[in-house]
Amino acid sequence: ETGVTQTPRHLVMGMTNKKSLKCEQHLGHNAMYWYKQSAKKPLELMFVYSLEERVENNSVPSRFSPECPNSSHLFLHLHTLQPEDSALYLCASSQEGASSYNEQFFGPGTRLTVL
Amino acid sequence: GQNIDQPTEMTATEGAIVQINCTYQTSGFNGLFWYQQHAGEAPTFLSYNVLDGLEEKGRFSSFLSRSKGYSYLLLKELQMKDSASYLCAAYNDYKLSFGAGTTVTVRA
Numbered sequence: 001e002t003g004v005t006q007t008p009r010h011l012v013m014g015m016t017n018k019k020s021l022k023c024e025q026h027l028g029h030n031a032m033y034w035y036k037q038s039a040k041k042p043l044e045l046m047f048v049y050s051l052e053e054r055v056e057n058n059s060v061p062s063r064f065s066p067e068c069p070n071s072s073h074l075f076l077h078l079h080t081l082q083p084e085d086s087a088l089y090l091c092a093s094s095q096e097g098a099s100s101y102n103e104q105f106f107g108p109g110t111r112l113t114v115l
Numbered sequence: 116g117q118n119i120d121q122p123t124e125m126t127a128t129e130g131a132i133v134q135i136n137c138t139y140q141t142s143g144f145n146g147l148f149w150y151q152q153h154a155g156e157a158p159t160f161l162s163y164n165v166l167d168g169l170e171e172k173g174r175f176s177s178f179l180s181r182s183k184g185y186s187y188l189l190l191k192e193l194q195m196k197d198s199a200s201y202l203c204a205a206y207n208d209y210k211l212s213f214g215a216g217t218t219v220t221v222r223a
Contacts (some may be wrong), residue, residue: 043213090195106157
């Protein structure tokens with residue numbers, strides 16, 4: 001595997017379900033991100049992890065719970081979601097530092113539908 | 116707060132040139148990214164401007180004016196495969212603030 005991978009690619013869940021999205025980066029980066037992309041709206045930054053520490057939580061509802069067990073893996077745990085949470089969830093990674101280019105590499109996303 | 120504006124849609128003919136404008140108002144600014152996103156796919160990096168001026172990379176060029184809070188992406192010799200959404204993003208520290216994207220449709 002190369003780049004940033006995400007599983008599953010598609011997920012349909014009910015409002016009472018619990019599911020998890022997985023992201024893995026094979027680039028040796030030290031920062032990982034979760035974004036939400038809804039139709040016709042800007043990508044919304046949800047969470048940022050740098051060196052496995054959460055450095056950003058953009059007022060995301062507690063029904064979304066991130067986990068970063070190491071620098072290569074990032075999870076988004078979902079529970080009691082609402083239909084308006086249906087969107088494309090994108091994971092990204094980058095190498096942060098004074099001399100870094102800071103380009104973020106994106107995974108293909110998980111298309112989530114909440115019924 | 117962050118405010119990134121870009122047109123919603125643009126249409127052009129194969130072989131033509133299209134310019135996508137982006138204006139930004141952000142608290143803190145390190146540089147300006149442009150990404151391309153085909154339907155159902157991940158955004159992919161096109162360009163990153165830190166200094167004022169034009170940066171050319173093949174058929175694609177990007178311009179930045181920090182004093183005006185303005186950037187544009189210029190697509191030359193348009194091809195059908197260039198039909199996609201183009202995302203403008205202002206970078207500050209480790210964070211990207213995105214515009215809603217400009218959907219470019221290339222017609223034969």
